[in-house]
Structures are given as structure tokens and as C-alpha cells.
Amino acid sequence: MSLSRNLAYATMTTLALGTLAGCSNQKQLAYPAAPSDNTVDTIFGMTVPDPYRPLENDTAAETLRWVEAENKVTEDYLSKIPFRSKINSRLTELNNYVKRGMTYREHDGMFYFFENDGLKNQSVLYRKPTVDSTEREVFLDPNTLSDDGTVALTGVFQSKDGKYTAYTISRSGSDWTEIFVMDTKTKELLPDHILWGKFTDASWDGDGFYYSAYPVPEEGKEFSNANQNHLVYYHKLGTPQSEDTIAFSDPQHPFHFHRAQVAESQPVTFVHIGGAGVGDALKVRKNGVWTDMLPSQDYNNSVIDVIDNKIYIVTSYGAPKNRLMVADLANPSVENWKELVPEADGVLTGAQFSGDKLFLTYEKDAANQVAIYDMNGKKEADVKLPGYGSVSVYTERKHPGEVYYSFSSFTAPAAQYAYDMATGESKLIFQAEINGVDLGEYVTEQVFYPSADGTKVPMFLTYKKGLERNGKNPVYLYGYGGFNVSLTPGFSANRLFLLENGVIYAQANLRGGSEYGEEWHQAGTKMNKLNVFNDFIAAAEYLVKEGWTSPDFLTIEGGSNGGLLVGASVNMRPDLFKVAIPRVGVMDMMRYHLFTIGWNWASDYGTSADSPEMAKYLLDYSPLHAIRNDGTPYPAILVTTADHDDRVVPAHSFKYAAALQAADTGDAPKLIRIDSKAGHGAGKPIAKVLEEYTDMYSFMFENLGIEPK
Numbered sequence: 001m002s003l004s005r006n007l008a009y010a011t012m013t014t015l016a017l018g019t020l021a022g023c024s025n026q027k028q029l030a031y032p033a034a035p036s037d038n039t040v041d042t043i044f045g046m047t048v049p050d051p052y053r054p055l056e057n058d059t060a061a062e063t064l065r066w067v068e069a070e071n072k073v074t075e076d077y078l079s080k081i082p083f084r085s086k087i088n089s090r091l092t093e094l095n096n097y098v099k100r101g102m103t104y105r106e107h108d109g110m111f112y113f114f115e116n117d118g119l120k121n122q123s124v125l126y127r128k129p130t131v132d133s134t135e136r137e138v139f140l141d142p143n144t145l146s147d148d149g150t151v152a153l154t155g156v157f158q159s160k161d162g163k164y165t166a167y168t169i170s171r172s173g174s175d176w177t178e179i180f181v182m183d184t185k186t187k188e189l190l191p192d193h194i195l196w197g198k199f200t201d202a203s204w205d206g207d208g209f210y211y212s213a214y215p216v217p218e219e220g221k222e223f224s225n226a227n228q229n230h231l232v233y234y235h236k237l238g239t240p241q242s243e244d245t246i247a248f249s250d251p252q253h254p255f256h257f258h259r260a261q262v263a264e265s266q267p268v269t270f271v272h273i274g275g276a277g278v279g280d281a282l283k284v285r286k287n288g289v290w291t292d293m294l295p296s297q298d299y300n301n302s303v304i305d306v307i308d309n310k311i312y313i314v315t316s317y318g319a320p321k322n323r324l325m326v327a328d329l330a331n332p333s334v335e336n337w338k339e340l341v342p343e344a345d346g347v348l349t350g351a352q353f354s355g356d357k358l359f360l361t362y363e364k365d366a367a368n369q370v371a372i373y374d375m376n377g378k379k380e381a382d383v384k385l386p387g388y389g390s391v392s393v394y395t396e397r398k399h400p401g402e403v404y405y406s407f408s409s410f411t412a413p414a415a416q417y418a419y420d421m422a423t424g425e426s427k428l429i430f431q432a433e434i435n436g437v438d439l440g441e442y443v444t445e446q447v448f449y450p451s452a453d454g455t456k457v458p459m460f461l462t463y464k465k466g467l468e469r470n471g472k473n474p475v476y477l478y479g480y481g482g483f484n485v486s487l488t489p490g491f492s493a494n495r496l497f498l499l500e501n502g503v504i505y506a507q508a509n510l511r512g513g514s515e516y517g518e519e520w521h522q523a524g525t526k527m528n529k530l531n532v533f534n535d536f537i538a539a540a541e542y543l544v545k546e547g548w549t550s551p552d553f554l555t556i557e558g559g560s561n562g563g564l565l566v567g568a569s570v571n572m573r574p575d576l577f578k579v580a581i582p583r584v585g586v587m588d589m590m591r592y593h594l595f596t597i598g599w600n601w602a603s604d605y606g607t608s609a610d611s612p613e614m615a616k617y618l619l620d621y622s623p624l625h626a627i628r629n630d631g632t633p634y635p636a637i638l639v640t641t642a643d644h645d646d647r648v649v650p651a652h653s654f655k656y657a658a659a660l661q662a663a664d665t666g667d668a669p670k671l672i673r674i675d676s677k678a679g680h681g682a683g684k685p686i687a688k689v690l691e692e693y694t695d696m697y698s699f700m701f702e703n704l705g706i707e708p709k
Helices: 061-079 084-095 493-500 518-522 530-545 561-572 598-605 612-621 651-662 686-704
Strands: 040-043 046-049 111-116 124-128 137-140 151-158 164-171 176-183 189-198 203-205 208-213 231-236 245-248 257-262 269-274 280-286 289-294 301-307 310-315 323-328 338-341 347-354 357-364 367-374 379-383 390-394 403-409 412-419 426-431 442-450 456-464 475-478 504-508 554-559 579-583 636-642 670-675
Touching: 046 612, 061 651, 061 670, 061 686, 084 493, 084 686, 151 203, 164 189, 189 208, 203 257, 208 257, 231 257, 245 257, 280 301, 301 347, 310 347, 323 347, 357 390, 367 390, 442 530, 456 493, 456 530, 475 530, 493 504, 493 686, 504 530, 530 554, 530 561, 554 561, 554 686, 561 579, 561 612, 579 686, 636 651, 636 686, 651 670, 670 686
Parallel strands: 475 504, 475 554, 554 579, 579 636, 636 670
Antiparallel strands: 040 046, 111 124, 124 137, 151 164, 164 176, 176 189, 203 208, 208 231, 231 245, 257 269, 269 280, 280 289, 301 310, 310 323, 323 338, 347 357, 357 367, 367 379, 390 403, 403 412, 412 426, 442 456, 456 504
16 A cells, blocks of 8 residues: 555746746744644664654644644745736636546446536536436535535445445545445435545445445544454445454564455455555455465466466566556466466566556556556557557457557546447547646657766656746756656646746656556665765756756655655755645654554565664654754755545654754745645645645745736
């Protein structure tokens, strides 16, 4: 379970941007005193002070008072920025366009799609009788589930006979999941209601479904205590949750994740087990008994389908860039698997059937490609895509030839196409359009730069055509670098605001991600984690060396693991950046594993309990612990977190911000923005997204000394 998904999102002259006479807020701010004590940990003989330990108790009265005081300081600062409302207005305009998700056929024969007509807090799920039909009806509108849009629809799962639809929701951005069930035809809500699910879907089998949940958490600690004993339950329709049966458990390993999957073409049930490695172990149920297919969690495994008792699996077992294998249901253990499509130059990221054809999606140099194979593993064709970007493909084995895909890039919002297998041509069926914006004014190029050890790292640069390398262009550098997460090209209306104001958007594909397979991932984990920070710093140095920008115009941003990236990079090279925005970051590397699902990140980070060497390595780069306190000027820093973040608990950002504000790091502001009724980021209503980006961009432009148009 990664920290996050991936989170990521003109000729410019000084005259056009307008240089401010002076930043109105550039003076030493008075920060509130944080709750503190004299806590000192001893870890393998190392003394590790943790004076802000009281901030880990996010429900304590003194913590709540500190949060209120910090938000007051931040709001007071931001409210004095003269162009803040102008930024909000323009972001609102840019986001006000029709967005549509992939159209797909469900078991009831109807076609479903999510759409947002502009500024709805949550996208609405519609259905229609045919893919080309202009008739449509609202199937489920999550905006009706709360007054403020903070209830998000996180999954929709229709029973195999199409009669029932289960859906999952999240409240206030939390990872905790509730499951409801509807009559598909009438849309009537049934009495079935599941609580305390987490990292789950609803996998239908017969007259019920499997789901994953934790025991009821301690009251008041729902968003901070470590999660243990993830169980797979079976829920029979029409019965209360208290009567649900445990389908799979593993009490010997309380820190494992368990997720059930029922194959589409045959009712074969699998359990994926993760939490102790970079991938997941795989079991299949035969004659009521769980049988090991691949017991190791060191490999990624994705079951595609079961056809004629053959299990089709995309796996990294024996192939760091993944391959397609087939297992016999009668002898499913890994030593009996057969290779169908071998490992290729690009990373195999997905496979699916359309009739007896296989559509395989690859990633090469951080962009997608799609190829068609037959059932024997022979390649037949490549799908010609509209350009260099990200692709999502929809097919169904029972509807051969019915192929749709969406395509997006940094300069193109998501468009949908129907693919004709007979001709190899794609027909545009939906194209998002933003009024008054000429996306042809912008261009993307990919560069490769050397990191500290000579490794070539790819980076995308997107900017207005005609931009000159004058060393004074503002740059917004984004990265992640972890958990096998790849940063592929994607469109963001919020980012468009930067581009039209002459900012270069730079997205670096750091080690730790999956851009080049498992070897690229491992090169950024545990005792190799410094490679990730060095890759990011080298990206900034490259942009300066090549004349794109200078440190006075460089902003860095990242979320979750990317927040760690930003915090660590600032400590290592505070001279290289003007503004830093670490969002919902993992900032305390000595204690991260003690909260919610933090223990799951040990496969990437290692923990301070592993060994003296690992503890020392973590301590040296931990953003909280490595803050300089010697007068070295730091960039302006805006830390962001949220009260319902139970992925990376807000204590990380609380303690980091308190330590920053207490340290001698110069006069540039060190602020923290603490959102309410929000979590790690997924499902956040558009109203809150606009508020957050308004504040981030206002802070950035203010501290760059530039007024946006």
C-alpha cells in the first residue's frame, strides 16, 4: 500500500509578470509556542531528542489550541497578499470545464461514466443505454451525501448478475471506508451497511461480497493508532454486519494487508497479502482451502482473469519490468507458472482481455504505450496513440472488439477514444475543452540529466512556447521518488495557471519510482534513499546550469513521500531553492512506523528499529531531525496537512513546522496550513482543492517577488 497515489498535478518577461516593489510579508514572523516536553529517545545508543512529542496527541486541548494559533498566523500572512483573490478567481475559471471519466459497460448492460460539469465538489456517476446515446440518467451523485462535498465516492462494484451495486465512501478524506448497497435497477438503497473497512473494495461472489476491514478502533484514536489485524470478511446480502463471516485471517502477521478478488470469467477467489515487502503474496481458494501461489511479498502480482481454469497474471517474479504468466488452477504454485509474454524493454503496467485478444499497457521513459497480443502471446499490433502521455484502457472479454481508452498529457486534458481493432484507427468520442485557453501555446519536452552518481534521470519540462533561457524564469519542480509510483504525463487545470504566468513546470522521474521497473525502485529505497534526494537536487542544479532559472526563482513541491523529499532536500541544499511546499509529508523518520499504517512503509524506508546502521541513516536525513539551526537561510516554506489524514498523520507536519519555526533559519516565513475535514488528498472536494492551491500559489508568487497576471 503506497503512501499515496500518485498525488502530481510563453514567453515570460519580468515586465509581463510584474515585479513587486517588495514582499509585504517579508519580516520575521511571531510564531505560537508549541506544546513541548523533555522527551529524549535512545535508539541503539544514539540520543534522539523529540521535544514536540506532545503534538502527536492530535486531540489534546493544547494541540488543538496550537493548531488554531498556527492557522491564524498563516491566514493572517496569506490574507495580506494583494493578489490572493485574483489567483482564486482564475483557478476557479480554469477548473470550470466539463470533465468526463472513462465510459465502461457494467453487468446490467448499461454504460456508466463519471462526469463533472465544472465545479461540482464531487463527480457524478451517470449511466446510459448505449455508448453513443444522448440519453443519460444520474445513477449516484456523491454531492448529495454531504452538505460540503467532504463525502467522496471511492469505488463502485456491481454484482455479476447486475442486480445489485455496492459502493464505497470516505468521509473527510479518511482512509476509513463504508460500504452501501443499492438495487441497480431502481437505485433503492438497501439496509446493508459496512463500517470500518479500509483499503477495500467489494468483490462479489454469489449473493454477497468480500471486503477487508479492521477491528473497531479505540475511540478518539481512530486517525492515529497503528492499524492491526486486517481481515477479509464475506457479507451476505440482507444480513447485518455482525453476522459477516471471516473468510481469511492471519493472526500471526497482524501488520499484513489482505484483499480478496473474485475473477471475472470464472468464480475463482484469490487473496492478495501485502505489508511486509515491496509487492504482495498470492493465494487461491481451491475446494474451500487457501493454497499458496506465490508466498513471497517481494514481487508484484496482478490477476487478470481465469479462463478455462488458466490463471493469467502480470508479475514481477523473475522479471523486474514485469511479464505475463499463466498458471494452471489444478497446479497453481509459482514453480508451475508458464511465461506467455516475456519481459520487454518497457515496464508492463497492465493487461486485459477483449474477447480472445490481450491489450497490454507498457511504460517507456515515463509515458504509456499499448500493444495487442493473441492468446498464445504473439504480438499483433501497436495501438497508435494521439501523442506522448498517459493512457487508460477499457475492455471486456465478453464484449470483444469493444475497446475504449482515455489519453492525457501535460498540455491536453483527458480525451476518450473508441479503438477499431479491424482498422487500427481511433475515433474521438469525448474531448474536454477549456474556454478561452489555447493549449497549443504550450510545449513539453523530455530531458535527461546526470545525478550525483552519474545516473541519467528523465524529467519533463512544460512551458510557454518561445520562452527564453534567461536564468530568471520561475520554475515549479515536482517529484515523488518512492513506492514504485511512476509520474507519467497528466493534465492539471491548476498547473495551467502556472504555465500562463510564465512558470516552467518540471516533473522529475526520480529513482524509487517504477519508471524503469523494480531495479529503478530499489535504487531509491532503504540505504539507497539518498539517491532520491540527490536526483531531485540534481534536477534543480540542471535547470540552473542550463539557464532555465536560478535559485531565486525555484519552487519545489511534493506530497506524502514527496513531502519527505522536499523536507530532506531543503535541509541538504537550502541555498538552491526560494520556496518549498512539503505537503502531508513523512517528516519524522524515527517514529513513522508507529502510526496508522506507517509500518507498511518499512519496505521502502527501513525503520529505526532495524539496526544501528539503518537508524543512523534515517536520522541523518529525517526532515524533522536534520533541520539546521546555525543561521543558514532557508527558503520560504509552507507546510500543509489535514486533520483527518490517517495515512500520514498530521503529527509529522506539526512537529516539523514547530521545529522549523524554533530554529535559526533566517527570516523567510515558515508556515503551516492545517486543513479541516480533509485527509491525505484523495476525494477532496473541488472547493477545498481550489482553496489549497490558491494559498500555495499565493505563497509562492509572494516569496518569488512576482505578481501573477
